[in-house]
Amino acid sequence: MDSYLIQTNGSGDVHVHKTGASLFLGKAKGRKPRWAVRASEMSKKTFNPIRAIVDSMKVEPNPNKPMISLSLGDPTVFGNLPTDDEVTQAVKEALDSGRYNGYAPSVGYQSCRQVVAAHYSCPEAPLEAQDVILTSGCSQAIELVLAVLANPGQNILVPRPGFSLYKTLALSLGIEVKFYNLLPERAWEIDLKHLESLVDEKTACLIVNNPSNPCGSVFSKSHLQKILAVASRQCVPILADEIYGDMVFAEGKYKPIAALSTNVPILSCGGLAKRWLVPGWRMGWILVHDRRDIFGNEIRDGLVRLSQRILGPCTIVQGALEHIMRRTPPEFYHNTLSFLKSNADLCYAALSAVCGLQPVRPAGAMYLMVGIEMEHFPEFENDVEFTEQLISEESVLCLPATCFEYPNYFRVVLTVPEALMVEACSRIQEFCERHYQGSEGAQDLECDK
Numbered sequence: 001m002d003s004y005l006i007q008t009n010g011s012g013d014v015h016v017h018k019t020g021a022s023l024f025l026g027k028a029k030g031r032k033p034r035w036a037v038r039a040s041e042m043s044k045k046t047f048n049p050i051r052a053i054v055d056s057m058k059v060e061p062n063p064n065k066p067m068i069s070l071s072l073g074d075p076t077v078f079g080n081l082p083t084d085d086e087v088t089q090a091v092k093e094a095l096d097s098g099r100y101n102g103y104a105p106s107v108g109y110q111s112c113r114q115v116v117a118a119h120y121s122c123p124e125a126p127l128e129a130q131d132v133i134l135t136s137g138c139s140q141a142i143e144l145v146l147a148v149l150a151n152p153g154q155n156i157l158v159p160r161p162g163f164s165l166y167k168t169l170a171l172s173l174g175i176e177v178k179f180y181n182l183l184p185e186r187a188w189e190i191d192l193k194h195l196e197s198l199v200d201e202k203t204a205c206l207i208v209n210n211p212s213n214p215c216g217s218v219f220s221k222s223h224l225q226k227i228l229a230v231a232s233r234q235c236v237p238i239l240a241d242e243i244y245g246d247m248v249f250a251e252g253k254y255k256p257i258a259a260l261s262t263n264v265p266i267l268s269c270g271g272l273a274k275r276w277l278v279p280g281w282r283m284g285w286i287l288v289h290d291r292r293d294i295f296g297n298e299i300r301d302g303l304v305r306l307s308q309r310i311l312g313p314c315t316i317v318q319g320a321l322e323h324i325m326r327r328t329p330p331e332f333y334h335n336t337l338s339f340l341k342s343n344a345d346l347c348y349a350a351l352s353a354v355c356g357l358q359p360v361r362p363a364g365a366m367y368l369m370v371g372i373e374m375e376h377f378p379e380f381e382n383d384v385e386f387t388e389q390l391i392s393e394e395s396v397l398c399l400p401a402t403c404f405e406y407p408n409y410f411r412v413v414l415t416v417p418e419a420l421m422v423e424a425c426s427r428i429q430e431f432c433e434r435h436y437q438g439s440e441g442a443q444d445l446e447c448d449k
Helices: 041-045 049-056 084-096 109-120 136-151 165-172 191-199 219-236 296-307 317-325 332-350 382-392 418-435
Strands: 002-008 014-019 021-027 132-135 154-161 174-182 204-209 238-241 267-271 283-287 357-360 367-372 407-413
Touching: 002 154, 041 165, 084 317, 084 367, 109 283, 109 317, 132 136, 132 296, 132 332, 136 165, 136 204, 136 238, 154 165, 154 238, 165 174, 174 191, 191 219, 204 219, 219 238, 267 367, 283 296, 332 357, 332 367, 332 418, 382 407
Parallel strands: 154 174, 154 204, 204 238, 238 267
Antiparallel strands: 002 014, 014 021, 132 283, 267 283, 357 367, 367 407
């Protein structure tokens, strides 16, 4: 075997010797390494409008008034809405069994998928285990659906006002967002003409959120059928965000949109978070409704492949699903909805009497939207300034609806204890009385309410 000797000198010359022969290679031409770590394009495109707006609100609350937050859609914050004992016991039993400590299939255990399918199946929209994919919360379900239906450069149709996560996820994936309008004067029904006008050859899907965050609206059967008619004419599949499914007040009735569809393929996203009051458990699902086989194997296989990027939701909660879904007593749901409706009625009545405010009565979910007659509050440019000053003077935090692409409204969360809701509404009224101005621009507290 030949042997080599490599020699260098201080000037950078390199010599390679083989059996006495010398080969001069000249000065070594290497670059000096430099750090060049940059954030990915996906991370740069990711933008959460709620965080951006709320984090930019630098005002301090009134130190003389305890803070009341009506902003966070988490029913566990105040401790007044615990989940049912059966739900907690189910997780304890799953943990104690020792059967759920390892990896599960990326789409979830087959037995758990069957439990979800059985819970949501109905004659009009039957489901089997293979129609269910378990996910890490409803948010991941929405992400997977967007990722399987849309390519960069395509667009999706999103409600305005609507949950900000749709835009956050779409833009990070390079998908364009087109907003269709909801109509407050019609209890937040969809402006169907506007919706259909937005469809083009690049439209990948339509998002329908019912019951709605942030509106608290619940669509009637006839309105859902009209939405399906648009989707059918335009051959656009639907992403149904139904995380608040069945969270409807006594006078309303919830109908899953898939139960009304004869030909439009629907991917319905849901989870335990809201109805069972356990958002931190991160258990969601996708229900595939495709009776005409329009999705075929391609969409189903795509969802499976995407789910394999992260190995599904918590296995212990999966192990508890059967117990949770079959043993949670009906009175638990009834009590939760009774509380939310009571708070909704209280808040709606109180704020309807306030000069310059126009609340829209909700029919479900956990929210109430309040319009601000900005012409009567001329010192504020918009809803963000209005809510900032409300924090500063009254220590009440409401989300400005600019977060939901709908300026000059704010959203109230209905999950706070009743006493705090009464106090918050009283403070909002006092704030508006101080700042309200009549049509002449003079201070005028005698309004037509």
